[in-house]
Amino acid sequence: MDGYAKDAHDGAYGRVPDLCEKGQPVAQNGFDQSNQKVLVFDFGAQYGQLIARRVRDLHVYSEIVPCDISAAEVAEMAPSAIILSGGPASVYAEDAPSIDAGIFELGVPVLGFCYGHQIMAVTLGGEVAHSEVGEYGPATLACDNESALFKGTPMEQTVWMSHRDAVSRVPEGFVVTGRTDVCPVAAMECPERKLYSTQFHPEVRHTEHGQQILKNFLFGVCGLVEDWTMDNLAEQKVAEIREQVGEDRVILALSGGVDSSVVAALGARAIGKQMTCVFVNHGLLRKGEPEQVEEVFTKQFDVDFIHVHAEDRYAELLAGVTDPEQKRRIIGTQFWNEFFAVAKQLEEDGRPVKYLAQGTIYPDIIESGARKTGGKASTIKSHHNLIPFPEGVHFDLIEPLDHFFKDEVRELGLALGLPEHIVYRQPFPGPGLAIxxxxxxxxxxxxxxxxxxxxxxxxxxxxxxxxxxxxxxxxxxxxxxxxxxxxxxxxxxxxxxxxxxxxxxxxxxxxxxxxxxxxxxxxxxxxxxxxxxxxxxxxxxxxxxxxxxxxxxxxxxxxxx
Missing domain, CATH: 3.30.300.10 (GMP Synthetase; Chain A, domain 3)
Known part of the structure; x- marks a missing residue:
């Protein structure tokens, strides 16, 4: 059992499916710019998303998928490697997440961490036992550095543990390659089948050689190369937007923050004045920001810019409201109402809009509990750009950043030539100072x-x-x-x-x-x-x-x- 408490962002794999009356977003999981792809199976780990981040840090594309994905679906995605995350459950619990055993027969290299280590063991015929003594925090690992996984690392090293259950018998064909005083099977492998796993968490910084272990797996075991870069990615995203939009028009939810600014830069390069940037001023921005936003986006980009002054309408709607989620709902609903009004006016002017572009990023989706595959997910807080559209709105979505973390968005902004004062602008919530x-x-x-x-x-x-x-x-x-x-x-x-x-x-x-x-x-x-x-x-x-x-x-x- 992974000792992490289950966080509320357990398995956010995309947009909420019912956000659009016309179906799924048009731009989703579409930026693996080479034939390389690492799939991260999410078993509900508190820091599961960090695994995908660490892989991307090594310039290899990765995306998160639900742990109950079938072997046939995985084969269709043609991954180069698979990583199994940790998770809070015991593998023997009645409702414990499982894995399709056929995934281990695809010939794709697999690396498991913590719960992923344990589920690999029991699925392939090994055993996991409940230990009387758990391991939480730093532990000293004695490892076989002749193993491909530990190549170039010391025979003794500090790793980060968080478990009570532990593998007690390895599956047939596996050998033990790491142990601690508490955990006799802290790492195991079957090199012939390219199956590797660790009870500890290489993805966290507290594992001192964790990134080297990931490198060994990706580049040594899997033979991948570092070709997922922001420069290449910028051109690919521009091409994707151009192909998706064709001759149609796009309206962009522009806040002036780095996320929507990067989308504006992508759209400006891809389709120019086919994009209308709409800045809804709800009166809840920081001091001087409305003026700054208008100045930048009327001079920086070759797009249409519309400044909607909605300050009075928002003030009236928010008067006396104290509950934070009610504030968010009010602001989000009015946000879309303002957009709908602009889109309707554009249509009356003979410029109908088909697509809505947004600066939604991965943490927005995770914290909103969104899950593309359905199922129940918790919500930390709702985000204004994840609230359903008003009745009657028919937009397809363009969300080119929906699987990017904030620092990756900044890197992409620099690659697109955005000035640093935009790229490094302070993060600011959509509901603004209201929250x-x-x-x-x-x-x-x-x-x-x-x-x-x-x-x-x-x-x-x-x-x-x-x-x-x-x-x-x-x-x-x-x-x-x-x-x-x-x-x-x-x-x-x-x-x-x-x-x-x-x-x-x-x-x-x-x-x-x-x-x-x-x-x-x-x-x-x-x-x-x-x-x-x-x-x-x-x-x-x-x-x-x-x-x-x-x-x-x-x-x-x-x-x-």
Whole structure:
């Protein structure tokens, strides 16, 4: 049994199937630019998506598929390799995920981790037993470095374990290649059939030679090459959009963030003025952003640009609403209503729209619990661009980034020639400041939060720039990946100018991350924190206290709502 608690993003393989009245999205899982493809079977591991990330980090295309996919379906996909993820279940539990045994007969190299290690064992005739002593965290692995999997790694190395069940008897034809004091079969293999597995997790950074183990499997065992690059990918995505759209028109949900900006750049290169970029201004953007978005996208791209001023309509709809999911639903529904109105006007003008392009990325789908294959999945939080269209809308979707993580989107943006100030723009949720204001949204709270957030961004932009100049790395060890303010629905007592105040606190949130799937709070220098706090209290009326959120993700999310 994998000791990880089952996370809510267990198996997001694509869009929710009923989002479009006209069926499935037109652009899905379509960017394996060579004949190489690694399929990652998801058994519900907390960090299952990291496996696909680690493979892509090695410039090999990978995609996640459900663990109950059939051998026939796998054969049709013609993968170059298969990786079996971990998972929270015991292989002997009544509802435990299983695997089609025929997959091991396809002649495709297979590597299993944790639950994947155990399911490989029992499916092929081995045994798994429940141990009285579990292994959680770092463990010392003694391995056979003559094995192709451990080539170039030490005979003793630190690995990351999270299990109580363990393989007690290997299948026929397998040999043990790794063990720990607690786990006698920490790694096993059948080289003749190219089947390998480990009880530990090579995909996590805590396994010190984990990436080398992945390299050994992909390049040594499978004979793959590093040919999945962003430069090649940009041209492929442009060609795909051009082929899909033909002579039809596209409307783009443009927020000004990196995700939709990259889609705009792809669309501009592929189809030019066949794309209409629609910027819905809901009045919940950060200070100065509506003006910046309009300036950039009327000058940077050769596309139509429409600025929809919907501030008053959103303010009326959100008045008195305190529940965060209700806020998201209201904002999402109105988001589509605004789009529908623009599309209807375009049709009346003789320019009917067939396609809707969006900047949906992989974490959006995972956190929304979407699952292309059906079945029940949990939801961490809903996303505005995953809420069903209003009745009567008939768009096909173009979502070229729906299987990209955030850092991959940034790489693609640079490959497309986007300026750095767009590519490295602070991540910002679609519902905007509405979900950074705890409780009801009103003009006073918006004003406070916009002013406080502007100070935070100014100071931490400068802090990141200093680190970049010192290290030459855009995302160095101590740089902040995302930073913003939260305005809670409380007041606190303070003293300002020898007088008692009863004003609002502001909560500072700054995290280090690369993909938004996991994040740690940023270890900012005290003098930076002091300057931010001092400026906010001095410059923002209605604030008398600043707190710093030092919670990682998990257990928290990056946003508060």
């Amino acid at each position: 950074r204001i705890i409780g009801a949204v009103d003009p006073e709270k918006l004003s406070i939060l916009k002013d406080a957030d502007a100070i935070v961004r100014e100071e931490l932009d400068a802090y990141n720039q200093r680190l970049f100049e010192e290290t030459g790395e855009r995302n160095s060890e101590h740089s902040c990946w995302q930073y913003f303010c939260v305005l809670p629905d409380i007041r606190s007592v303070g003293v300002m100018g020898d007088e008692r105040t009863y004003a609002r606190p502001v909560i500072l949130r700054a995290v280090e991350s690369s993909d938004a799937m996991t994040a740690d709070w940023a270890k900012l220098p005290y003098e930076v924190l002091a300057r931010i706090s001092g400026r906010i209290v001095a410059e923002v009326p209605g604030v008398n206290r600043v707190a710093y959120d030092i919670t990682s993700k998990p257990p928290a999310t990056i946003e508060w709502e």
